[in-house]
Amino acid sequence: MLDILVTGGDGQLGRSLQRLGAVSPNRYHFTDRAQIDITDAEAVRAAVEATHASVIVNCAAYTAVDRAEEEPEAAELLNATAPGHLAAAAAHAGATLIHVSTDYVFDGRGNTPLAEEAPTAPLGVYGRTKLRGEQAVAASGCRAITIRTAWLYSEYGSNFLKTMLRLTAEREELRVVCDQTGTPTYAGDLALAIFSIIESGRYRGCEGLYHFSDEGVCSWYDFAAEIAAEAGRDACRIEPCRTADYPTRAVRPAYTVLDKTKIKRTFDLEIPHWRDSLRYCMERLAAQEQRQ
Structure with a gap:
């Protein structure tokens, strides 16, 4: 039986993993910032040792893209320092680290899907x-899988899907950018891949290093329009x-469609189209609302 330590257990991806971990024969230990300060190297090492x-x-x-421009030290601690501590602890324990990164490491100036070796x-x-x-993580020498993902959304927390559902219910018109292109990724799909x-x-x-997002390509405008259509929000006009x-x-990259060839071939993954996953997520949200 394996012991798996998951940080950020209260976030979108962490909560999606909790659903899967509940049915595993292995032991998943989900933690959040109140339980482990991952910016503290000793706290991280102690947690890894305690959970074996x-x-x-x-x-x-730290995912608040705009606020990071005003809080660079906070973003540095959580996005750069903490992964280094986790990697060092993994190396010390002989564990494997699976680290999640982002498409925002690219400048988005191209127009073809980005492979892992892209500058x-x-x-x-x-x-x-x-x-x-x-x-x-790479410099630590630990065994590691780093997965870059993009445009994450889910039933949990705050995200673009939930914002659009709220705004299309409140307003008669919305304007959404049409010149940023990528792929929405349902957190449940990424969680399933990691699981x-x-x-x-x-x-x-x-x-x-691997890339993972759902299949397909769209702009934020396309994503918003699809959300409105699926929700039946015809009364709200969405303009590009x-x-x-x-x-x-913060400046956003214009094109960050990720090439998933490597992760699909290596791990025999089948990745759904973003529209199919959006419908599934919205069905889950609707079911949650009915239960409340």
């Missing part, structure tokens, strides 16, 4: 700190706009 973890899954991150050039604090986290890697035992011998018309503190 063979696998560590780092779902924790990185983050545009803001969030992307730079996440890239330094990747580098800290499959762990449960199959393939986390050993397949270390490296350009990034220049909607300025934000």
Whole structure:
């Protein structure tokens, strides 16, 4: 029986993993910031030793992209320093670290799907700190699988899906950027991929850098329009706009479609299209509302 330590257990990905861990014959230890301060190296090492973890899954991150521009030290601690501590603890314990990173390590200036070896050039604090986290993990020498993902949403917490559901119910018109292209990723799909890697035992011998998002390509405008259509929010008109018309503190990459060839081949994964996963997630949300 394996012991798996999961940080960021109260986030979108962590909570999605909890659903899967509940049916595993292995022991999953879900933690959040109140239980382990992953910016404290000694606290991290103590937690790994106490749980006898063979696998560590780092779902924790500072993900407030705009706020990171004003709080670079906080973003650095959680996105760069903490992964280094987790990697060092994994190396000391002989464990494997599965670390989650982001498409924002790219500048988005291309127009073809990005493979793992594509040059990185983050545009803001969030992307730079996440890239330094990747580098800290690689430099540690521990056994590690780093997975970059993109546009994560779920039934849990705050995310683009929930924001659009709320706004399309409140407003008659919305403007959403149409010149940022990527792929929405249902957290449940990424959780299932990580769960499959762990449960199959393939986390050993397949270390490296991987990309994972759902299949397909769209803009934020396309994503918003699909959400509104699925929710039956015809009364709200959604208009496309350009990034220049909607300025934000942090600069977003324009194109971050990820090439998933490597992760699909290595781990025999079947990845659903983002529209199919969106429908599934919205069905779960509707079922939750009915139970309340």
